[in-house]
Amino acid sequence: MIVLKRQLETALNYEYVSSTLFFQMKNGDVKKANLDNEYALPNMTQNYISSIKTSILENRELNQIVNLSTADERKNVLYKYDLSRFPEKMQSLQDIVNWDDLPSFVPREDSLASIYAYIIVIHCENFDIKLYRKMHPINIYKKGMVMFWATDLFKFTNQDLLKLDSQFDFILFNDTWYILNLNALEREMGYDGVIKAEMQSVINKIKQLDLIADYQKFDHFSENITFAKKILKASCSPVLMLQAENIISFTKNYKTLKGKFTYSNDNKIIISSKEKMSMFLKVLNDDFLTSELTSKYYESLAKDVVT
Secondary structure (H helix, E strand, O other), X not given: OHHHHHHHHHHHOOOOXXXXXXXXXXXXXXXXXXXXXXXXXXXXXXXXXXXXXXXXXXXXXXXXXXXXXXXXXOOOOEEEOOOOOOOHHHHHHHOOOOHHHOOEOOOOOOOHHHEEEEEEEEEOOOOEEEEEEEOOHHHEEXXXXXXXXXXXXXXXXXXXXXXXXXXXXXXXXXXXXXXXXXXXXXXXXXXXXXXXHHHHHHHHHHHHHOOEOOHHHHHHHHOOHHHHHHHHHHHHOHHHHOOXXXXXXXXXXXXXXXXXXXXXXXXXXXXXXXXXXXXXXXXXXOOEEEOOOOOOEEEOOOOOOOO
């Protein structure tokens, strides 16, 4: 995290930092917004530089980068997008080769209501920083709702207005996406489909271990996004490197797991309910820990490997 903050700070200290605003439309197209260079553009640039400083550089609570594939219950972490697949709207940005060639947003032809998200590209010395913000209805002020002072009286605007709130959900830096707003990714971007696609390789590893008596219930529960996320999280678990008999023995002998599982005649775990599925995935994610100091037993959903 220290390295990332230092790199961002160095990039933003470039003397001639500028920015460009783009709109991602609901149909996936990306269009450039033409801005007033005298007032609007410099102010937008400074607003988003300040936002990066507030959200990341000067945020003392934000002190850790966690791979998105192993996301857990921790708050105040920056998630690094480490998956091979992207949600459709993010993939369309990945596919853009030359941002300078994108068409312009034309108010007479394009509607503010058709904007899905906006992207602020901050141009530093040798590279760009891209900020992604999901559009919300609150960002659009309908005509007739906003007044302005004109000489000696108030008038209503006769067209819709767009408000940029200077916040951002994701940041693309050094070819890597970092996620500040995990809710935006999970609820707005179709991330569920990515999780379910990515977890298939983990399921294959689990099945190769031959731990479970019958995979019918396991496969059914895997379609639940909560379980799917826990399966994906197990992709880096050292438990998947163990022998099946060692894992089975652990489930039978660990203090808080004794009697919790049932087994088939050939000594395989029977997944018969959501409760059993949940416990099994906790085992795979190595969530059952014992303190060497106090000999107490714990469940830990958020943990870091200490070397």
